[in-house]
């Protein structure tokens with residue numbers, strides 16, 4: 001196997017930054033000696049070897065890599081992470097610690113990370129962010145994410161939104177998880193003054209009459225906004241199969257709704273591509289503790305007054321805010337815009 005890396009030289013002679021970053025990454029991963037040759041695509045010289053190869057393979061980005069296989073076929077790669085994963089190593093894609101928070105870069109990384117396992121994704125995120133990444137734990141089957149984070153060997157934070165309305169079983173379960181993994185779990189409560197004003201005016205069950213948005217706003221969204229403001233990244237247990245509102249959840253994104261400590265906030269959903277069945281297989285196979293409510297017909301678990309058990313023919317989100325339309329069943333924690 002012969003590997004050619006094509007780098008771009010900009011008008012004026014400087015190498016493009018992305019090409020240099022790719023080279024740094026290959027060096028960092030010990031894969032640089034596996035690159036057999038480097039050729040240049042001169043932006044202002046269509047006859048340069050790199051420009052010629054780009055035209056030949058229909059590629060309009062740099063860097064790119066051409067892998068000549070033993071069978072004579074040539075395969076082109078426009079992603080260094082994919083090249084590393086498929087040709088040079090099976091390890092997670094990057095050890096760089098300077099992930100920049102540019103939306104386009106995050107989108108590219110999301111594409112590369114989407115072919116990794118959830119364990120590899122959370123490991124990758126924690127390698128980059130460590131304790132600057134908060135894992136949102138709801139007391140439900142997203143405990144699988146905590147198990148994966150614990151196995152990664154990296155530092156991380158865990159927080160729970162304590163709405164004050166969770167089941168007693170969920171509170172006990174959160175404590176069981178704390179002890180099981182030897183973790184500190186931060187319980188984030190609503191701001192007292194707005195909560196007091198809301199309850200005084202509307203009582204404890206107004207959501208059955210005029211929807212859950214206002215109560216979730218006070219008990220979940222504001223506390224989440226506060227805790228995310230202390231982090232640079234956060235991880236959730238969201239999966240695409242959970243509801244119509246989550247059908248296009250990416251593995252990695254810039255959070256479209258919340259800001260972090262330095263402004264932009266990275267959000268990762270390592271379980272995005274998993275089904276409920278895969279999550280439960282992981283929990284069983286790895287002896288992960290789970291909320292006892294799951295054995296009593298509760299699938300998606302939230303606050304006590306807004307969660308009920310379902311039967312096997314129902315979709316899991318039918319047990320949440322059952323008096324509302326399926327397309328309205330988000331509490332504002334995962335707004336798209």
Ligand code: SF4
Pocket residue numbers: 163165207211212213215216217219220302303304305306331
């Ligand atoms: S899930 Fe129900 S009780 Fe919990 S914050 Fe939302 S509306 Fe309030």
